[in-house]
Structures are given as structure tokens and as C-alpha cells.
Amino acid sequence: MPAYDPSAFPPFAVTVDLVVLTVRRHALCTLVVRRGEAPFQGRWALPGGFVRAEEDLGAAAARELVEETGLCAYDPAAPAPVPSNGAHLEQLATYGAPDRDPRMRVVSVAHLALAPDLPAPRAGGDANSARWAPVEELLGEDAAAGAGGGGAGTLAFDHSRILADGVERARSKIEYSSLATAFCPPEFTVGELRRVYEAVWGVALDPRNFHRKVTGTPGFLVPAGGTTTRQGGRPAQLFRAGGATLLNPPMLRPEV
Amino acid sequence: MPAYDPSAFPPFAVTVDLVVLTVRRHALCTLVVRRGEAPFQGRWALPGGFVRAEEDLGAAAARELVEETGLCAYDPAAPAPVPSNGAHLEQLATYGAPDRDPRMRVVSVAHLALAPDLPAPRAGGDANSARWAPVEELLGEDAAAGAGGGGAGTLAFDHSRILADGVERARSKIEYSSLATAFCPPEFTVGELRRVYEAVWGVALDPRNFHRKVTGTPGFLVPAGGTTTRQGGRPAQLFRAGGATLLNPPMLRPEV
DNA sequence: ATCATAGTCGTCTCCCTGACGATAAACACG
DNA sequence: CGTGTTTATCGTCAGGGAGACGACTATGAT
Known part of the structure; x- marks a missing residue:
């Protein structure tokens, strides 16, 4: 096995790509941008870009997220003070097939961002070349x-x-974590949270059982001022995300 | 935002690092190799190496795994024919802090390998510089x-x-998948599988309930010739891993 | 023969979940 | 102003799974 030789390594480019998910009009949506250049010109692609020379991978992903959406990634370690335009950001996986970019060897560290519904995409200045x-x-x-x-x-x-x-x-992570609240505004109702689950999983859930599950799990939801809001029928209690991050026992999506 | 310019990207080195786990003498162990060079000389480190110019990330990890252990990674997509020295291999995460290697900018795509107990490590020819x-x-x-x-x-x-x-x-993946069988030889007993769970989780499990759970989950275990073996007391039935990869409902590790 | 060690089968209870009835509080109508 | 619609919320009930154990079986060790 050759020794670890810092001067003799194959040259790679490292990028970050972003899967930004949100729930819009009862459907799970992702942010895509239109390519203006050579390979796949005119096709839609995930937003992304090069990692800078002195930049951490997570920082590069957060920077791209701000550039593309204006969303500010919040650290999972941070406590309650989530900014109104905050988004969950985590590393997803890394893709580095030798031929995945015809121009050169590119390794892309994909990240996953979950955001509440946003007004409209702004592609870093260039409009109409980005959409949900x-x-x-x-x-x-x-x-x-x-x-x-x-x-x-x-x-x-x-x-x-x-x-x-x-x-x-x-889809799998909202089963056993409170991550679904990342799709909701800071204050939300049980019904709104249920519609998030329904949109992400693509199924219909029983409102009564869902209500019992999420309100009965300690630390998942905390009442926010006990206020109410309207979205159709009877006013609902407002909640915000509680401190619990893990859902135990999990809420398994219905099979078949 | 600058255009996607293939000729102007920061130079990165890309490596793969391996977390090779096995269960030896009732304890979860990992393969480490002793560093012979400059930074962290003499310290133990995870095995790993550069990704070659025309090599896929998973292929690089599989190559390193063979070089370090002689283990052959089997593709999760493949059916039953698992070689006796096969190991589960999957991508773990990517680590790329700018200062993680003092010599240069290195992005490491870590992989996770789960292997049955092996005779002894052979560090790519160099002995005694690797251990479990x-x-x-x-x-x-x-x-x-x-x-x-x-x-x-x-x-x-x-x-x-x-x-x-x-x-x-x-630890979390053996909860909801049949991955724990990757720590076992092709044929194993329920007790051996239970000791795997106990070693990985570091807890004691009730033999009766564990037996009921794993034998009652369809597709998890299939009887292998109905034969028996000895490991102490009464002979046990031999099983091999069934086709099911997902465990539903999961086997949650006891809390606290 | 007896003991220690493991494996395997049962039982009982508690909790969670899915299915679903019932009530409550708003709004849109006529 | 009543009626219907929509949504929220509380309750009930049956079935399944899991934790806690008891009991029995089949080996080897002493």
C-alpha cells in the first residue's frame, strides 16, 4: 500500500448540492434551478456550488441555502430561538461516480434542508430560473x-x-423524530402538522389518532400561549416545537 | 453567484475512511491501524486511503476493506449467495473541516462496514500495526x-x-433492519444473534422475548437445515439470514 | 446422579394503535 | 336566524406487541 503522499493525489472538485424540501398546497415540493450552461443546459437541477478553499462542508451548504432561498440554517444543537426563516439542514450523502459530471471529477456532498412554506423562490438574484x-x-x-x-x-x-x-x-426521519415541525412555521396547529405528515408520506391519517399521538408524546409539542387561529372550522390550539427531538415510540407510516 | 467554472475550483484530496465493526468476545470492536507518518505518528487511526482518479467512492471503500482485512463487501442488492468472508458496507458520512488534516484540504467519505468475527487483522501485509x-x-x-x-x-x-x-x-440501524446478521457467520443461532445485539447495544436482553421476536418476524430468519451446534448448553437451531431487510415493527433498544 | 448452562415454549399484563362514535366551535349559506 | 359544512378535540373499544417471568428440555461438567 503506497504511503500517504500529500503531493500525489488525484485532483477532485468538491461541491455541495441541496435537496430543499417544503410543503406547499398539500404537496411535498423541492427547490430546483434551471441550468444555463453546457451539460444539461436548460434542464432543472438541484441548487449547489463549489465548496470554497477554507470552508467547512456544512458551512458551504448553509451558504448555498441562503443564496438560493434566503433561509437561515439553524444548528440542531441550538435551543429554542429558531428564527422565523430558519430551516433544518443536515448532511445527506456523498455522490462521486467518476462520470457523474462529464467535465471533470466532481464529488458532491448532498445536504437535506427542510423548510416551512415560503413566499416564492429567488434564485440568488435571477428570478424565474428557480421554482418549487x-x-x-x-x-x-x-x-x-x-x-x-x-x-x-x-x-x-x-x-x-x-x-x-x-x-x-x-419520509423515514419524521417517523422517529420531531423533524416534521421543521416544515411548519414557529407556531402551528395539530392539523397543520398532520397535513405535513400527509403530504410527506402521501397518505391520509386519522385526525383523532394523530392528535392523540402528538399531544400525548411528552416534549413533542408545547402549547404556545394557548391561543387559536383559523384555517376553516373550529379554532385550534397553537403549539410550538418542544425540546424533544426523538419520538419514542415512533409514529410509523402506514404500510401498503 | 459565479458561474460554474470547471477550471477554477479549489483543489481537494478525497479519501475514504473505514469504520469496520465486529463483535469479538462479547464486545463491539473496530479495526484501527497505527500511523507511521508525520501527523499523529504512532497514534491509532481508522484505515483509509485516497480515492483513485477513475474510482467510485463505494469501490474505493471496498478496495480498502479488502486491503486491510481481506473482507469482500457484498452488494446489498445481491440475493442470497453471501461469501463466507463477506461484509456489509455502506456509506456513513463525509467529513471535510478545513483543518482536519494539517497538511492539506482533505475531504474524507467515511464508510461503515459490519463483519463477522475474524481470525486476526492483517494490515495489508504489515502485521502488528493493526488491531481490533x-x-x-x-x-x-x-x-x-x-x-x-x-x-x-x-x-x-x-x-x-x-x-x-x-x-x-x-446501534440504531439494527433496531429496524436485519443488519445484525452481518455480524454473524452465514449460519448462526438465535443466541449468537442475541449476543450481537447485546454487544452492540451494551445491554442485556431477555433470551425468551428475543427468541420470540426474531423467530416471529417473517423473513428475518430461515432455518438452515434444522441442524444444531453447541456453544455451551442445549443445542440450538441453526438459522441463516432471511430475505427481509426491514424489521417491522422494529426492535427498539431498551432505554436508560 | 447432580449441577450448570442454554435453548425453547407459554402465560399474563400493560400500553399503544387503529377504527370509529360523539361533541364543540367556528363559518357560509339560505 | 337556523342549517349545513368544516375542522378540532375527547372517548371508547378491540387487537397486537412487548416486558416480566415460569416452566421445561437437552447438552456438558463434576
Whole structure:
């Protein structure tokens, strides 16, 4: 085995790609930007960019998140003071197939961000080249776009795979953590939280059992001023996310 | 935002580091190698190495695994034919703090490998510079080594963090998947599987309830010839891993 | 023969969950 | 102003799974 030689290593570019998920109009959506350049020109892609020379991976992801959405990533270690435009950010996985970028060897550290519903995307200054796309539309949950897998509306590079991995991570993680509150504004109702679960999982949940589960789990929700708001029918109690991060026992998504 | 310019990117080195876990003598152990060079010379570190120019990340990890242990990583997609010296291999996370290697900017894609108990480590030809170290000894589950966190026996670089993340991944993943069988030989008894859980979680489990759970979960275990073996008392039935990869409902580790 | 060690089968109770009835509090109508 | 609709919230009930154990079985060690 060759010795660890700092001067003889293959040159890599390292980027971060972002899977930014939100719930809009009862559907799970992700932020995509239109490519203006050579490979996959005109196709939609996940936002991302190069990691700078003296920048940590998480910092690069947070920087890209601000540039693309204006969202401020909050540290999971921090206590309650979540800014109103805060988003959950975590590392997802790293993708480095030799041919994933035809121009050169690029290793991309994908990150997953969960954000509450936002007014409109602003692509770092360039408008209309970014949008919230329903995940179902991009992934075609039902075997999209004929043979080969490279359907019409599929994302550039291996971004479809990255998106699929990010969505699956989000779907499984809200089972056993309180992460679903990251999709909600600072104060929210039980019904709003339930609609988040329904949108992410793509299923319908029983309102009564859901209410019992989330209000009965200590530390999950704390009443926020006991106030109410309206969204249709009877006013609902407002909550904010409690300190608990782990849901035990978990709330398993219904099978089949 | 600067355009995607392939010729102007900061130079990175990309490596893979391996958290190879196994269960030896009732204890969760990991493979560590002794560093012979400049930074952290003489300290123990996780095995790893550079990703080659035309090599996929997973391939690089599998190559390192063979070089260090002789273990052959099997693809999770593959069916039953698991080689006797096969190991589970999956990507863990990527670590890229700017100062994690004092010599240059190195981004390391850590991987997690789970292997059955092996005779003895062979460090790619170099013996006695590799060993199976009990995880508890390396991580000091009980706030090891005074202040600062850089205790006496701690690993080089940020490898203690990587190891901790890998161990936590393994601990949580055997809850809801059949991954614990990766620590066992192709044929094993329920008691051996239980001792794996006990070693990984560091708890004692009720043999009766454990037996009921694993034999009652369809697809988890399949009887292997109905044969028996001895390990002390009454002979036990032999099983091999079934096709099921997900455990539903999960087997949650006891709290506190 | 007796003991120690493991494996395996049962039982009992508690808690959680899914299914679903019932009530409450707002709004949109006519 | 009543009625219907929508949503929130509380209750009830049956079934399943898990923790706590008792009991029995089949080996080897003494």
C-alpha cells in the first residue's frame, strides 16, 4: 500500500448540492434551478456550488441555502430561538461516480434542508430560473418516463437519485423524530402538522389518532400561549416545537 | 453567484475512511491501524486511503476493506449467495473541516462496514500495526480522558468522531433492519444473534422475548437445515439470514 | 446422579394503535 | 336566524406487541 503522499493525489472538485424540501398546497415540493450552461443546459437541477478553499462542508451548504432561498440554517444543537426563516439542514450523502459530471471529477456532498412554506423562490438574484417543483412530478413515483430512466422532466446529472434519497430520508426521519415541525412555521396547529405528515408520506391519517399521538408524546409539542387561529372550522390550539427531538415510540407510516 | 467554472475550483484530496465493526468476545470492536507518518505518528487511526482518479467512492471503500482485512463487501442488492468472508458496507458520512488534516484540504467519505468475527487483522501485509480495538475503550463511553476531549488513547484526526458516528449508526440501524446478521457467520443461532445485539447495544436482553421476536418476524430468519451446534448448553437451531431487510415493527433498544 | 448452562415454549399484563362514535366551535349559506 | 359544512378535540373499544417471568428440555461438567 503506497504511503500517504500529500503531493500525489488525484485532483477532485468538491461541491455541495441541496435537496430543499417544503410543503406547499398539500404537496411535498423541492427547490430546483434551471441550468444555463453546457451539460444539461436548460434542464432543472438541484441548487449547489463549489465548496470554497477554507470552508467547512456544512458551512458551504448553509451558504448555498441562503443564496438560493434566503433561509437561515439553524444548528440542531441550538435551543429554542429558531428564527422565523430558519430551516433544518443536515448532511445527506456523498455522490462521486467518476462520470457523474462529464467535465471533470466532481464529488458532491448532498445536504437535506427542510423548510416551512415560503413566499416564492429567488434564485440568488435571477428570478424565474428557480421554482418549487412537486416531488411526485420530478420522481414520477409510478415508474416515470418509459425506458432507461432518463425521462423527459428528469433532473440533470444524478440529481434524481439525490432527490430520491433525500425524500426517503425525510419520509423515514419524521417517523422517529420531531423533524416534521421543521416544515411548519414557529407556531402551528395539530392539523397543520398532520397535513405535513400527509403530504410527506402521501397518505391520509386519522385526525383523532394523530392528535392523540402528538399531544400525548411528552416534549413533542408545547402549547404556545394557548391561543387559536383559523384555517376553516373550529379554532385550534397553537403549539410550538418542544425540546424533544426523538419520538419514542415512533409514529410509523402506514404500510401498503 | 459565479458561474460554474470547471477550471477554477479549489483543489481537494478525497479519501475514504473505514469504520469496520465486529463483535469479538462479547464486545463491539473496530479495526484501527497505527500511523507511521508525520501527523499523529504512532497514534491509532481508522484505515483509509485516497480515492483513485477513475474510482467510485463505494469501490474505493471496498478496495480498502479488502486491503486491510481481506473482507469482500457484498452488494446489498445481491440475493442470497453471501461469501463466507463477506461484509456489509455502506456509506456513513463525509467529513471535510478545513483543518482536519494539517497538511492539506482533505475531504474524507467515511464508510461503515459490519463483519463477522475474524481470525486476526492483517494490515495489508504489515502485521502488528493493526488491531481490533474495543469501541468502548476508544470512545470512553463515560466521558473519557479529562478535559479537552483529546484523551490519551484517542484516535488521530477526527477519527474519534467518525467512529462515534459509525457506532451510533450501527446501534440504531439494527433496531429496524436485519443488519445484525452481518455480524454473524452465514449460519448462526438465535443466541449468537442475541449476543450481537447485546454487544452492540451494551445491554442485556431477555433470551425468551428475543427468541420470540426474531423467530416471529417473517423473513428475518430461515432455518438452515434444522441442524444444531453447541456453544455451551442445549443445542440450538441453526438459522441463516432471511430475505427481509426491514424489521417491522422494529426492535427498539431498551432505554436508560 | 447432580449441577450448570442454554435453548425453547407459554402465560399474563400493560400500553399503544387503529377504527370509529360523539361533541364543540367556528363559518357560509339560505 | 337556523342549517349545513368544516375542522378540532375527547372517548371508547378491540387487537397486537412487548416486558416480566415460569416452566421445561437437552447438552456438558463434576
